[in-house]
Amino acid sequence: MFIDRLIEEIKNKKSPIVVGLDPRFEQIPQSIKNACFSEHGKTLKAVAEAILEFNKGIIDGVSDIVPAVKPQIAFYEQYGLEGLHAYIETCRYACKKGLLVIGDVKRGDIGTTSQAYSNAHLGSVDIEGISYETFAVDAITVNPYLGDDCLKEFVTDIQKRGKGMFVLVKTSNPTSGQLQDLVADGKRIYEVVAEMVQNWSQKTLGKYGYGSVGAVVGATYPKESKMLREKMPNAYFLVPGYGAQGARAEDIVDCFDENGLGALINSSRGIIFAYRQSEKGYTEENFSEAARNEALRMKDEINQALEKKGSLYY
Amino acid sequence: MFIDRLIEEIKNKKSPIVVGLDPRFEQIPQSIKNACFSEHGKTLKAVAEAILEFNKGIIDGVSDIVPAVKPQIAFYEQYGLEGLHAYIETCRYACKKGLLVIGDVKRGDIGTTSQAYSNAHLGSVDIEGISYETFAVDAITVNPYLGDDCLKEFVTDIQKRGKGMFVLVKTSNPTSGQLQDLVADGKRIYEVVAEMVQNWSQKTLGKYGYGSVGAVVGATYPKESKMLREKMPNAYFLVPGYGAQGARAEDIVDCFDENGLGALINSSRGIIFAYRQSEKGYTEENFSEAARNEALRMKDEINQALEKKGSLYY
Numbered sequence: 001m002f003i004d005r006l007i008e009e010i011k012n013k014k015s016p017i018v019v020g021l022d023p024r025f026e027q028i029p030q031s032i033k034n035a036c037f038s039e040h041g042k043t044l045k046a047v048a049e050a051i052l053e054f055n056k057g058i059i060d061g062v063s064d065i066v067p068a069v070k071p072q073i074a075f076y077e078q079y080g081l082e083g084l085h086a087y088i089e090t091c092r093y094a095c096k097k098g099l100l101v102i103g104d105v106k107r108g109d110i111g112t113t114s115q116a117y118s119n120a121h122l123g124s125v126d127i128e129g130i131s132y133e134t135f136a137v138d139a140i141t142v143n144p145y146l147g148d149d150c151l152k153e154f155v156t157d158i159q160k161r162g163k164g165m166f167v168l169v170k171t172s173n174p175t176s177g178q179l180q181d182l183v184a185d186g187k188r189i190y191e192v193v194a195e196m197v198q199n200w201s202q203k204t205l206g207k208y209g210y211g212s213v214g215a216v217v218g219a220t221y222p223k224e225s226k227m228l229r230e231k232m233p234n235a236y237f238l239v240p241g242y243g244a245q246g247a248r249a250e251d252i253v254d255c256f257d258e259n260g261l262g263a264l265i266n267s268s269r270g271i272i273f274a275y276r277q278s279e280k281g282y283t284e285e286n287f288s289e290a291a292r293n294e295a296l297r298m299k300d301e302i303n304q305a306l307e308k309k310g311s312l313y314y
Numbered sequence: 315m316f317i318d319r320l321i322e323e324i325k326n327k328k329s330p331i332v333v334g335l336d337p338r339f340e341q342i343p344q345s346i347k348n349a350c351f352s353e354h355g356k357t358l359k360a361v362a363e364a365i366l367e368f369n370k371g372i373i374d375g376v377s378d379i380v381p382a383v384k385p386q387i388a389f390y391e392q393y394g395l396e397g398l399h400a401y402i403e404t405c406r407y408a409c410k411k412g413l414l415v416i417g418d419v420k421r422g423d424i425g426t427t428s429q430a431y432s433n434a435h436l437g438s439v440d441i442e443g444i445s446y447e448t449f450a451v452d453a454i455t456v457n458p459y460l461g462d463d464c465l466k467e468f469v470t471d472i473q474k475r476g477k478g479m480f481v482l483v484k485t486s487n488p489t490s491g492q493l494q495d496l497v498a499d500g501k502r503i504y505e506v507v508a509e510m511v512q513n514w515s516q517k518t519l520g521k522y523g524y525g526s527v528g529a530v531v532g533a534t535y536p537k538e539s540k541m542l543r544e545k546m547p548n549a550y551f552l553v554p555g556y557g558a559q560g561a562r563a564e565d566i567v568d569c570f571d572e573n574g575l576g577a578l579i580n581s582s583r584g585i586i587f588a589y590r591q592s593e594k595g596y597t598e599e600n601f602s603e604a605a606r607n608e609a610l611r612m613k614d615e616i617n618q619a620l621e622k623k624g625s626l627y628y
Contacts, residue, residue: 022427024426025439025441037442042441042442042443042444043441044439044441044446044448046441047439047441072423072427072430074421074423074427074428074430074431074434075427075430077430077431077434077448077449078430078431078433078434078439078448079439079446079448080402080434080446080448080449081395081398081399081402081448083448084395084398085395088394088395106421106422106423106457107388107420108420108457109386109388109420110485110486110487111487112338113336113386113388113389114388116386116388116389116391116392117388117391117392119392120388120391120392120394125339125358125361125392125393127339127356127357127358127360127361128351128356129356130356132358132393132394134358134391134392134393134394134395134397135391135394143420143422143457143459144459144493145457145458145459145482145485145493145494146482146485146487146489146490147487147489147490147491147492147493147494148489148492149487149488149489150487150489168459168460171424171459171460172424173424173425173460173461173463173464174463175460175461175462175463175464176460176461177461178461178462178506178510179458179459179461179503179506179507180459180461182496182498182499182503182506183498183499184496184497184498184503185496185497189493189496189498189503192492192493192496193493196492
């Protein structure tokens, strides 16, 4: 079951961190890019190879100190079939290295179409009796705008195959409030979504009291996340916005429960492109080590904040 | 400009119809599937070839009588890279046949990530000075749950490249009301989205008074669509739900303005799998002709309803 595996890895590694693999091509070390360009020219193939090479370096650097990675599919999709091939290979490599993989795909559609997305990203397709997995990962992110008949299609695969999903509740971006913060019948829209998520969490409960249906709750809105922690006692939080988007350890402690569980904090740019912070003595050549150091620093920051709050999980 | 090309094609063909290319593999004619299986075995490649072959037959059958097709990417994505290759080839074939292509992708994310999706589906990526298009089509559907800083990333490509998008406002599925119908400050959530869309429509206006940013408004909610027509005078409607989902011509007439413009009505299963209606004398062999006949029938139904209302567009 996804949620139990996640919690066990968090406890084993003492690290409630997920590394976002958002390979903005411009920021990948020039030496990796040049090697791929000289082999394949300035082509989509070269970009895909460079992305994969870079991701492998990051994964090698962090695989023993974090429980999961979260590739953002948009950064692969823009490079077409070659880019998506790099997405698949990245997910495979991370899995081989013992990491859980959360595909940040934010899919969601009407019922039968959501089923097709679930086949793609959690389950499999059947070709007259033969089953194929295509983009299948351990868990994905899902958009709730179409309501429950969208979400429930994913829940079938979650229950049947031990997968997970994180539903967008309160996102980390500046305009997230335009719809999500509106108040209807005394409840904010994100609270209504939170109730839907809590309901699905209860139906996918694992042995630690959390369900395999969780919630995306932005670190950039600490007051809201404290309230949402109470609203969704059984939903694990996937928390974007730490680091590059501005949130710090004190902003995310209330995403956790009193036992230090309940939240998985994401950092993307702050870890994977740490090598660009030359003031720390990092260079292109040691991008993997730079990522490792920043992941360790983030882990310490968060664990200290949790300790201070009296809710450490190990 | 997308919206002007769309309106001109609607007028030329006297047909406000878009054919949804949602190739549910189980429903593709067995003869096509068998031919592909015998060449490629029961593989993803065989499925992709069968989907493409089927789509070409449908496009051949309808290309002179409808202005546009709308492939639903989920039905391709579930078959992995091979499936997405069929998506790309389907879009290319439709374009070559003079059709506008609306990619039903329902993407949407935080700002910089939406930019990557826009690169993928409307624009292009730049590899050190060389530009590549990957999944680029004429217009796409977009999910608004993250607010304006998601939408605006797509608008840049829309303005710069003459593309379009349809933002989900009121979707056609049974649970669409769970979030979309909630009332905040006297306005339903879909009205709030409608105001955002109307704002972007005005910023992308073409010569017929409509903008290249339009709205998805389900045919299954006729009362709501009448009100939304007034709320968004400059937004073209992409209207799913006709036929297989239950809506009929009288349900969609109020999506149109007094000149018979303003709406593009989608039918997917009702047209592409018409051949399965054996009571009409259709067979597998004439699936293309069956689709053509049903598209013509739908066109007549809609035009008659518009004529009755006194708002025919030609």
